[in-house]
Amino acid sequence: MTLNDKPRSAFQYCHNKNKRNNEGCVPAEYRNQTIGSSRVVESNSSKWYLPAIRQMEYALEEYYLTFPEFQENYYWSASAAKERSGIFERENGYRARAVLIDGNGNSRPSDQQAGSMYPAGGNALRTEELRIRAFRIDLDPYDY
Numbered sequence: 001m002t003l004n005d006k007p008r009s010a011f012q013y014c015h016n017k018n019k020r021n022n023e024g025c026v027p028a029e030y031r032n033q034t035i036g037s038s039r040v041v042e043s044n045s046s047k048w049y050l051p052a053i054r055q056m057e058y059a060l061e062e063y064y065l066t067f068p069e070f071q072e073n074y075y076w077s078a079s080a081a082k083e084r085s086g087i088f089e090r091e092n093g094y095r096a097r098a099v100l101i102d103g104n105g106n107s108r109p110s111d112q113q114a115g116s117m118y119p120a121g122g123n124a125l126r127t128e129e130l131r132i133r134a135f136r137i138d139l140d141p142y143d144y
Helices: 010-015 053-062
Strands: 028-035 038-044 075-085 088-099 123-125
Touching: 010 075, 053 075, 053 088, 075 123
Parallel strands: none
Antiparallel strands: 028 038, 075 088, 088 123
């Protein structure tokens, strides 16, 4: 993806914030293993990432009053939505978990039904357009 391309996912949006090398790529080392049609990342020097559901909930609760855009908006997380199959629970590859902070400043549990709010309980199709907040692992400069 180039800097001018529109990201196709929340992951791509966050990954695109990372510093690029002279070839225009975010440095990464890949193994020869594939999952589906994608190569597996062995290691990379990226600093920006899409947070897990608990990280997103904590950040939105902590900074709820500081940032008005955190109030009453759903934000994507890197966590897959869950689905029940009999007594078993598994990840749904077509849905992901989002989080919303309610008017009291508390996160609505991602697996809780949200009544008339959409998406229900933070379980949304990955094609839905929701807000994205990229997190950075540290404030240290890149070392390449």
